[in-house]
Amino acid sequence: MLTRPVSRGRVIMGRLPKGADLLESLTRLCVNENIQLGDIRAIGAVQRARVGFYDQQKRTYSYLEFDRPHEIISLAGNVSLKGGQPFVHAHIGLMAEDGRMAGGHLAEGTVVFACEYVITELLHEKDSGFERVFDEDTGLFLWPGEKRG
Template sequence: MLREVSAGKRFMGRLPQGADLLEALTQACVAQGITAGEVRAIGALTKAVLGYYNQQNREYEYVTLGSHLEIVSLIGDVSLKDGRPFVHAHVSLGDERGQLWGGHLAPGSEIFACEVMIVQYQSAEPFERAFDEGTGLLLWPME
């Protein structure tokens, strides 16, 4: 079910070249005290690691792309996992031929340049991820 949230502060900035994209997004949220929110970004990567959740096997499979890639779109959310800010993001990447790659943003994606926008949300109850038996994923609980 849906829960009412209200938009709080908005943050914009650039992430450091050479940093791991997922880790840099998470550290930005930790530094600003963001425990619930929305993340968007554009830019470029020198390397990307994308995940695909195999629903039958209930585990992630990964592909590593080693060429230079444009971040066509990155969208994600911020919530709590084990009491700490956790960024869950999906990304669409374009290569030099205009071919599009996409999937779950995984550790190991290296930033060439990245501009990020984060909207912090306020909620009466925290959004804490919990194991969902039906999917095998850590998801927001249904209330």
Template sequence: MPEFSLNRVIVGRLRRGDDILAALAALARQHRIVTGWVQLLGAVERARLAFYDQAEQRYLDFQLDEPAEILAGTGNISRLRGEAEPFVHLHLTLGDAQGRAWGGHVLEGTQVFACEYAIWVLDGPALERAPDGETGLKLWPPA
């Protein structure tokens, strides 16, 4: 199992209207982040999320076309095998005006209302995601 040390923590705020995934990927490129951990809080104007159907081994996406609070946002930054660009893997739990919670894997099209972030930049080997035959997902290598 690879070990990492904390290099630095980057803290900031995304702009209203930003696509969360695109904005975080741009930050990763700008700060040359190879491996990192992401935490978010704030709100979205709309969200596009997905649930992974384990039996079918495919994502089922859905949209929340209304404002929602980011109750929890967590993810990581690594690479996809064979690609040089950073890959942001992010999950959100969102709360609506009635107190219901929605959550899942974040897809492009999730639009920021207000969003503060912290990115823990890690020093260590570059983690690469590769197709996993057992789950159908692109995962880090097993320990």
């Protein structure tokens, strides 16, 4: 378990441009603003979407692509460091015109129609443990937990 105190820093709100890649744009914003730890939320709509699902047995992602408009019901994620650079990890819930829901791990290839975001920067002590490292138990890059054994 990793538990560390953090405090609130800046809160940045804005709108992404139509046609932008959602994940790439949020990541670039965090790099440009030097946000190394934070919370991300967004709402809006996408022109097309690409979402992932992690197969826990195979330890690989599979992706679904939706080449039609969807509403962003919810986008929730975080920012932390991976390889010394800001890394956005977000999940997205989407609704199609017919009311069908889809969602998963936000992937590049999700194109914005309209998107308003809020990023809350979180401040922490240097070396507080929020840099992602490879976790043997899951096959994912996660924040480190307490050492076992």
